[in-house]
Amino acid sequence: MELPGTDALLELIRSGQAFSQYGVLVLVLACLLSAFVVMPRAVFCTGAGFFYGVSVIPFLAGALTAGAVVAFWIARYLARDTIERKLEKRPTARAIRQAVDEEGWRIVTLLRIAAPAPFSTVSYIFGVSGVGALPFAAGTLAGILPSLTLYTYLGSLGNLASAGALENSYRPLLLVAGALVLGLTVLLIARRVRQVLRRMQIEA
Numbered sequence: 001m002e003l004p005g006t007d008a009l010l011e012l013i014r015s016g017q018a019f020s021q022y023g024v025l026v027l028v029l030a031c032l033l034s035a036f037v038v039m040p041r042a043v044f045c046t047g048a049g050f051f052y053g054v055s056v057i058p059f060l061a062g063a064l065t066a067g068a069v070v071a072f073w074i075a076r077y078l079a080r081d082t083i084e085r086k087l088e089k090r091p092t093a094r095a096i097r098q099a100v101d102e103e104g105w106r107i108v109t110l111l112r113i114a115a116p117a118p119f120s121t122v123s124y125i126f127g128v129s130g131v132g133a134l135p136f137a138a139g140t141l142a143g144i145l146p147s148l149t150l151y152t153y154l155g156s157l158g159n160l161a162s163a164g165a166l167e168n169s170y171r172p173l174l175l176v177a178g179a180l181v182l183g184l185t186v187l188l189i190a191r192r193v194r195q196v197l198r199r200m201q202i203e204a
Contacts, residue, residue: 023051023052024052024056024059027048027052027056027059027060027063028059028062028063029063030044031044031059031060031063031064031066031067032063032066032067032070033067034064034067034119034120035064035066035067035068035070035071035119035120035123036067036070036071036120037120038118038120038121039119039120041064041119041147041148041151042147042151045060045147045148045151045152045155046151046152046154046155046158047155048060048152048155049151049152049153049154049155049156049158049159050155050156050158050159051155051159053156053159054149054152054153054156056152057148057149057152060148060152061141061144061145061148064119064140064144064148065137065140065141065144068119068123068136068137068140069133069136069137069140071120071123071124071127072123072124072126072127072133072136073127073133074124074127075123075124075125075126075127075128076127076128079124080127080128083124083125083127083128084128087125087128093121093125096111096122096125096129097125097128097129100125100126100129100130100131101129101130101131104130104131104135105131105135105136105138105139106139107139108126108131108135108136108138108139108140108143109139109140109142109143110143111143112139112140112142112143112144113143113146113147123140
């Protein structure tokens with residue numbers, strides 16, 4: 001299932017921000033929805049950072065993890081047979097399942113950092129694997145934090161720039177330097193993860 005585009009998603013975030021007492025709730029509900037549909041999380045997190053700032057990171061991380069756990073349970077207890085039939089036709093999905101069965105939460109974390117499939121799809125695959133719900137949740141949270149933090153931070157920088165708040169002395173340099181360091185760190189982590197996944201015959 002795929003959303004029609006990113007404009008509606010950003011409008012959802014913006015409309016929630018217009019009602020400050022409900023804004024974070026709208027954001028949390030959108031994160032939960034992203035566990036079941038193909039959603040451009042980079043755009044979503046950047047938009048959230050733009051409208052709400054970096055303080056929203058814990059809410060995003062918690063809601064994304066909770067939604068992933070719900071998808072995990074659906075796959076494990078309600079749609080297991082259907083998903084397993086689909087796995088038979090997809091070599092990459094079978095490789096992911098085998099790797100998770102062998103390595104547990106470590107592979108969950110790696111695949112959340114650099115997955116060869118959409119976030120929601122990987123959650124369903126984990127649901128029919130042998131990993132437990134708690135290791136799955138912990139691995140998911142650890143794996144999404146680097147990119148989530150980066151995109152949200154970049155969004156908050158965009159907000160400051162649009163408001164003219166980056167025109168004072170050394171502040172712009174410090175903020176941009178922080179973004180570059182964070183981006184480089186995430187890039188290096190993702191590159192290393194892809195090397196590990198390739199060795200396990202999982203193309204990411």
